[in-house]
Amino acid sequence: MAVMTYREALNLALREEMRRDPRVFVMGEEVGLYDGAYKVTQGLLKEFGEKRIVDTPICESGFTGIGVGAAMLGLRPVVEMMTFNFSILALDQIVNSAAKMCYMSGGQYNVPLVVRGPGGPAAQLAAQHSQSMETYFYHVPGLKVVRPSTPGDAKGLLKSAIRDDNPVIFIESETLYAIKGEVPEDPEYLIPLGVAAVRREGTDVTVIAYMGMLYRALEVAEELDKDGISVEIVDPRTLRPMDTATILGSVRKTHRCVVIEAGAGFAGMGSEIAATIQEEAFDDLDAPVARVTGENAPMPYARNLELLKTPSKAKILAAIRRVCA
Amino acid sequence: MAVMTYREALNLALREEMRRDPRVFVMGEEVGLYDGAYKVTQGLLKEFGEKRIVDTPICESGFTGIGVGAAMLGLRPVVEMMTFNFSILALDQIVNSAAKMCYMSGGQYNVPLVVRGPGGPAAQLAAQHSQSMETYFYHVPGLKVVRPSTPGDAKGLLKSAIRDDNPVIFIESETLYAIKGEVPEDPEYLIPLGVAAVRREGTDVTVIAYMGMLYRALEVAEELDKDGISVEIVDPRTLRPMDTATILGSVRKTHRCVVIEAGAGFAGMGSEIAATIQEEAFDDLDAPVARVTGENAPMPYARNLELLKTPSKAKILAAIRRVCA
């Protein structure tokens, strides 16, 4: 087991999969010569050359469509969105071409495409560059949606995503690229899509969180430990398909649940999780499932407002205390 | 009070608002010479001329962006999406330009834009042309989202949308254009955005439904009446902002709730409503909030499969019976 950054883990996953399968190629803005806007693809051009590391002009719909078309002919494209904010320009290709192709063709043409890049809140990038974009994807039948929270997951899930025969939306995080963690060096280290991880065991309350929010939740859990509240933390890892069994299992044990979500709260991932829990485990609940979400406003630039926009530790703490009261 | 079709009611609303305010204009594919792909704009070119009824080439992002830019300079564009399926190509302009402009400019530039057209399931139009598109919008701070279920609402809500100083997503339905209903002729008949309607009073269970699903729910309610189950039906009318007070009021009375939604179920509107109800009215609930939603598959073409995809009366009935058991 090596210790490496989240960024290095992604890079390693890409390298391993490209070495393993000549059909895998990487395409996107600045992925080659520039070594990636966030350096995730660093060194890949050098190792694999221009044929397989393809710098594109700025035309998200065009090059994502190229990814879909190439996948129909049997290649396995990994398309980088410089940040996921720009994926909105490629959304038609993702939703109407990639996600529906297998279905519309009655199974003749599947689309083994990965669209990856950083998403979610980033430091003071304001309304257009700091959005939780998963909401545009997890509703869509035909897509899989991954949000990897640790370096080890980044590697194991990206490798599974690349080997998956379906379009996978893989949303990383700018704010996690530099974190370090243990990453298995085994080139066959795969984490199956659709399996949640229990990040911390506990008995009093289940907290569901991923990405930056997971780390905030872990800190809060430590603090609450001192007060005798034992927090279990579940990281869904894949949002679609969602590992409902693990979530329900935990809630059936703790009888209480708080869902944390960085994005705006209305009709978000937290809504789905809360709705499912109350539907499936109503009698197990000692309190309503609470949601702590980003506020329902665009992301402001000013640092002080930005801090208010995304769930703070204080808000998470208060919500957990509330459901445990 | 006149009786007219939903289509005529929309047409009337457009005419009245265009007569009232010279800043209002209509733009979109086939809205003029062709009188509208679904004839909602019939006769408008004749009455208002080419300056105010603007046929566009097929370039949804381009002409929606023109709408946003024109709105910044004080016009009040009504942009038609031939069907809302195509709005995905304009999503960046709606989400990143229209919805965020007021915020990013600190209130200097607001965007009084209406984007309207039919959405939701339509007869055998298959995966790309038969989607419940509201899911791409109601999550977005800065937008308002309307789904008008009756001819009267179509008129009153469209007029409010046009007079609103913010971008409003107004999604009609192909399958409702021909239905008839009472429509006030008063040119000042406005239904405020954000106010739900109780479509049927009842005491045993609250059903939340809109558009085609509302009519299905009404039929089911009649059937259940015979069995002594009294169904209250709430039509949210506006999805963002959601009239949570009316919904909660009803649920606090009936203690049971079923949410119906035509679109795919995972992380849809039903999820939000169910999550909110359990959060706010947990102790009032005698059963978990049930969701009856479209199946998690793209829309198939074959008629028999299509019927299985969207919530049937049988499924709605079963869900209501289940929560009332």
Next chain:
Amino acid sequence: MKTVAPSARLDSELARRLLTQMQLIRRFEEKAAEMYAMGKIGGFLHLYIGQEAVAVGATAACRSDDYSVSSYREHGHCLAKGSDPRRIMAELFGRMDGLSKGKGGSMHLFDKGVNFLGGHGIVGAHLPLAAGAGFAIKYQGGDQVVLCYFGDGAVPEGEFHESLNLCALWKLPVVYICENNRYAMGTAIHRALAQTEIWRFAETYGIKGEAVDGMDVLAIRDCVGRAVERARREKVPTLIEARTYRFRGHSMRDPAGAIYRTKEEVEREKQRDPIVLFSERCLKDGALTEADLKLIEKAVADQVDEAVAFAEASPEPPPEELFTDVYKD
């Protein structure tokens, strides 16, 4: 408009093949229109009638391992590529033996067996897909070519520009064939485009553009043939504007198509029916006889009847098909 002198000598085998294909498309669609009126087919049905020479001429310039991709008006392209008319009709009927088990319908015909990459419903969206297929061919070291058919209505969409730029920049073996039938639904081309000579868009990207008479199957075959050769040898894209006309309305829901064009215009254009023109040419050249024409007509009619019978006999997809193919396992 550049036109091209048809190849001097018309080979009988070729003549028979081209005419049969055009006739098949015509009769197949006439029958589909009937079936639509009878409620056997639902949704949207966009007929290709009047434009048959384009699909047939273009496909005749290709090898069978080349690829085609099209919009929702794709029955003709799919048939020309060699799909089984029975399975297409079954697809239109929404039946299990349809190309896509009835899940795609008229707008979404796909046939992997003949390298037909589908009918696509979002205007402009398949232009990048064609580029992607071209990219894959080059990546895999193949020498196939991709034909991408689209309407004049797709030209104002951003993806037209993105695709042409990418294909020109990366030298991808794609032949873009714009079937300019002068209208996008009810919008005449001069109300949609600042540049109505669509082939001229090619210039800016430094690629070859050419206009061709879309009613002349041989002219199309020649013109596309040159483009295909360029694509195969030099891996460069071409933009072809095939000038044609749709004889019917935009779809079965716009049967007359009479609001935006005059009856006279439609009648005048019907005088240049590509099937009639080519039949006459074949007779004049002596490539085919009247008897040949009758035989072709008969064979095609039988094929279409058979397609209907096949579709009728095919079962509906079973309920579990709703959930298959959402993902590939």
Next chain:
Amino acid sequence: MKTVAPSARLDSELARRLLTQMQLIRRFEEKAAEMYAMGKIGGFLHLYIGQEAVAVGATAACRSDDYSVSSYREHGHCLAKGSDPRRIMAELFGRMDGLSKGKGGSMHLFDKGVNFLGGHGIVGAHLPLAAGAGFAIKYQGGDQVVLCYFGDGAVPEGEFHESLNLCALWKLPVVYICENNRYAMGTAIHRALAQTEIWRFAETYGIKGEAVDGMDVLAIRDCVGRAVERARREKVPTLIEARTYRFRGHSMRDPAGAIYRTKEEVEREKQRDPIVLFSERCLKDGALTEADLKLIEKAVADQVDEAVAFAEASPEPPPEELFTDVYKD
């Protein structure tokens, strides 16, 4: 490249105004870079240094009631339009007296008071907005003009094509000014575009296209002036390619910008600093003296210091601002 002989006689007032504006932009941004390094400014900060002649020359060709709209690299365009540098700096600091109360930041400067329609962060997205502003002007019967600045990186985006087509088709009074600084982040233009002479895209749409030396403020003023006149009188769009260079990295996070271009290239281009070139020209023509230059330098420095002091003194937006302006009541 077409270049234009600078107007024969250089007026002192004009010279002073142009030079002052260019200097103001330069010093303002140098200061902003300092403040960024000190952590007073967060997020992305894209400097316009090297390109000042474009914004200043173009704006000088306009009336004050004309409109401008730009990308995220818009400090220069906003300052040239006449915005108060103090309020811009306060915006960069995320403070309440900023143009947008600190909610927009560097990439989203808006100033309704001077008809500045904003800085926009999604590449290509503001091109349709400019067309919309042009549409509104025409609708309202006005005679204003819209300047739309964007980078070479926006040209491959679909909205470039959609906007040019719509403006040409509908004859909208928009002047599209592509600031070709040869790179979109690290992507040199020949790696992004099949046609690197960007002004030539105009041809296909039947509108006027022109290239201009983006380091020559007077040439830009003349070139844009002609386009503005056309737009004002005939309501027609123009595409201008201003050839320029960014002296700094793409943003403060790419300080060197050295992976994708050589140091030699950067040094060579810096020899054509638009401010130095224009200063020399002013001296040579006798329009300004060395003393004038000093005075300008001093005035600008004071203005920038004042802007910083103003920004420092301005309070953070109060918490309730998180929820205001989401909707207009």
